[in-house]
Amino acid sequence: MTGPLIPMEIIPEAWNNVIALLLGMGFGFVLEASGFSSSRKIMGTFFGYDFVVLRVFFTAAITAMSGIIYFDFMGWMDASMLYINPYYVTSAIAGGVIMGFGFALGGFCPGTSFCGVAIGKFDAMFFSAGLFLGILLFSEMYPLFAGIYNSENLGDIKIYEMLGMKRNLFAFLLIVAAVGMFYGAAFVEKKVTKVEY
Amino acid sequence: MEHNKRDGSFYINPYLGGVLLGLVLFATYYVTGRGLGASGAVKSTVVTTVHTVAPQHAHNSGYYSQFLSDDISPMSNWLVFEVLGVLAGAFLSGTLYGRLKFKTEHSPKITGRRRLIAAAAGGMLFGIGSQFARGCTSGAALSGMAVLSASGIITMMAIFGSAYLFAWIFKKLWI
Amino acid sequence: MNKRYLILAILAVAVGAGILFMPETDRDKEMKPEQLLIAIDDPSRFLTTDLITDRLVKNDPSLLLIDVRTAEQFKEFSVPGSVNIPLDSLLTTSSIGIMSNKDIDKVFCSNSELTADQAWILAKRQGIETIFVMQGGVNKWFDDIVKVEEPSPTEPSEAIALYRFRKAASQHFFGTPEIKSVVQPLPKKSVTVHKAPAGATSGGGC
Numbered sequence A: 001m002t003g004p005l006i007p008m009e010i011i012p013e014a015w016n017n018v019i020a021l022l023l024g025m026g027f028g029f030v031l032e033a034s035g036f037s038s039s040r041k042i043m044g045t046f047f048g049y050d051f052v053v054l055r056v057f058f059t060a061a062i063t064a065m066s067g068i069i070y071f072d073f074m075g076w077m078d079a080s081m082l083y084i085n086p087y088y089v090t091s092a093i094a095g096g097v098i099m100g101f102g103f104a105l106g107g108f109c110p111g112t113s114f115c116g117v118a119i120g121k122f123d124a125m126f127f128s129a130g131l132f133l134g135i136l137l138f139s140e141m142y143p144l145f146a147g148i149y150n151s152e153n154l155g156d157i158k159i160y161e162m163l164g165m166k167r168n169l170f171a172f173l174l175i176v177a178a179v180g181m182f183y184g185a186a187f188v189e190k191k192v193t194k195v196e197y
Numbered sequence B: 001m002e003h004n005k006r007d008g009s010f011y012i013n014p015y016l017g018g019v020l021l022g023l024v025l026f027a028t029y030y031v032t033g034r035g036l037g038a039s040g041a042v043k044s045t046v047v048t049t050v051h052t053v054a055p056q057h058a059h060n061s062g063y064y065s066q067f068l069s070d071d072i073s074p075m076s077n078w079l080v081f082e083v084l085g086v087l088a089g090a091f092l093s094g095t096l097y098g099r100l101k102f103k104t105e106h107s108p109k110i111t112g113r114r115r116l117i118a119a120a121a122g123g124m125l126f127g128i129g130s131q132f133a134r135g136c137t138s139g140a141a142l143s144g145m146a147v148l149s150a151s152g153i154i155t156m157m158a159i160f161g162s163a164y165l166f167a168w169i170f171k172k173l174w175i
Numbered sequence C: 001m002n003k004r005y006l007i008l009a010i011l012a013v014a015v016g017a018g019i020l021f022m023p024e025t026d027r028d029k030e031m032k033p034e035q036l037l038i039a040i041d042d043p044s045r046f047l048t049t050d051l052i053t054d055r056l057v058k059n060d061p062s063l064l065l066i067d068v069r070t071a072e073q074f075k076e077f078s079v080p081g082s083v084n085i086p087l088d089s090l091l092t093t094s095s096i097g098i099m100s101n102k103d104i105d106k107v108f109c110s111n112s113e114l115t116a117d118q119a120w121i122l123a124k125r126q127g128i129e130t131i132f133v134m135q136g137g138v139n140k141w142f143d144d145i146v147k148v149e150e151p152s153p154t155e156p157s158e159a160i161a162l163y164r165f166r167k168a169a170s171q172h173f174f175g176t177p178e179i180k181s182v183v184q185p186l187p188k189k190s191v192t193v194h195k196a197p198a199g200a201t202s203g204g205g206c
Helices: A013-033 A039-047 A052-074 A089-106 A110-118 A122-140 A142-150 A159-163 A167-191 B014-032 B039-053 B055-060 B078-096 B112-132 B137-146 B150-169 C003-020 C033-041 C049-057 C071-076 C093-099 C114-125 C137-146 C157-174
Strands: C063-067 C105-109 C131-134
Touching (some): A039 A052, A089 A122, A089 B112, A089 B137, A122 A142, A122 B112, A167 C003, B039 B055, B137 B150, C049 C063, C105 C114
16 A cells, blocks of 8 residues: 555545544653653753653654655655645744743643643643643734745755755764764763752 | 552653654654644634634634635644544553643742743743744654654754753743 | 663664665656646646636736746737746746745646646646646737627626626726726636645645
8 A cells, every 4th residue: 555545545534533533642642651741851851851852752753754765665655745844934943943932931842731731730731721822822913923924935845955965865864863862862861960850 | 660650650761652653653644644743733723712702803814714614614623633632642641650640740949830820821932933833843843854844854953942042041940 | 881772773773774775766756647647638727818817917926827938929928927937948946946836826828828738747747736727828818808809788798797807907907098997806607716626735734
């Protein structure tokens, strides 16, 4: 079967929601079991006492990336059919910086805050409520932001195209960099005093 | 060290978690052709709420109207079901490892009240930022990295880069 | 360092090395001939001159009318608001860059629809989406909009409405001192909007 299955119409659209529920459950389970329902564990990445976020995040990214590249190579999946977020230069960077600010204050990101909500963390519930308000605020003030939001669209460009690199070379370098980072993280973790949480 | 798996202190190995998460993400791409997400579900909720409370306003707004169509409710969205799954999955894991408990987690240096205010403010900023970047850490950064999209990787660097900076400014909130 | 992690690290780098030495296939964006055949068979790529005129008059930002005739022909006469990309430079990097934005409907036009349709097939093969062809080409546009003929009063009201629309559009583009009237949009009935199927472009990520 050549993936992606739903865009290729191998699985009917009607299954969409059931699949969403199942994949979401996998997502939620892994996040919670890795400790992403605790904001102080997440924040450990930024102070060096617990790099679980960095480890899980980059391991997941390189696993999924390798899977896609290998499946594409074997002809089991058409990677060109995958959805790529369009790159609006200023909007993406501005959004990232605002989210980084929110991360440092709130200690969650949306996905992890839902995990916190599921196991009864009040701070996660407040974060989720804030999320709702923030999106409402953005939508109401959209005319103000529309200029930035829609400017400098580079389309669904890939990072290696932007750098003028071969895809496979970039993927290899990313894996090596991730492994290097894991070793660096272990090194830093040893030096920094543990924080009890 | 793993003899007491149910007292809430046991977490799976982060690399195992990462590989499992990567497989879930890969399966999502393999089946649906899109990545995972989280903030999109909140966006659907916002759009639905506004559409119910003030339908005229929703149709006139340049932002909501992009996500409204006449026949399907924005609530019946892939991401909404996915997030319901996230809640269920996290609840399952919380039950399995004994972490189900109502509490506010905060640094001993601040009060719980302060933590809640900071959490709400952080959530609000995350909400605004995720709209600018067209996705949050899961939808833009993680899923974007799996397909090597420029927007995903740039957004990821912007999030983590600025979070490192701001985290040290708000150090008191955490350690 | 822990031995187990060393093995894992070597495994990860080995997976990466496998990717590195994988031959990079160049099939990424180009269409298969069978798919192209199905696409060519589909007449929905043709847009009528009236529909395009309507969108031009409204200054629709999501419309890009691309004239694929030679630069000389373009200079002689062109539809106002169109840009010139001669057929021989259709596949240059800059042209593909202009056409790669999925949110904009690209409409090709030439004297008849022949060259425009060739451009359409080339672009389609290249993997460019939301592209269309102006039915009848610039000649038909000129006949319809510039040399528009008044129908006799006995004709059906749709024909008269269409005439008014075309006349007004003509004035909008070229100006006529005699009558001053506002451009009226086409009656809904005669407009068939061919929108690219939604899907890949919708949503907003996460």
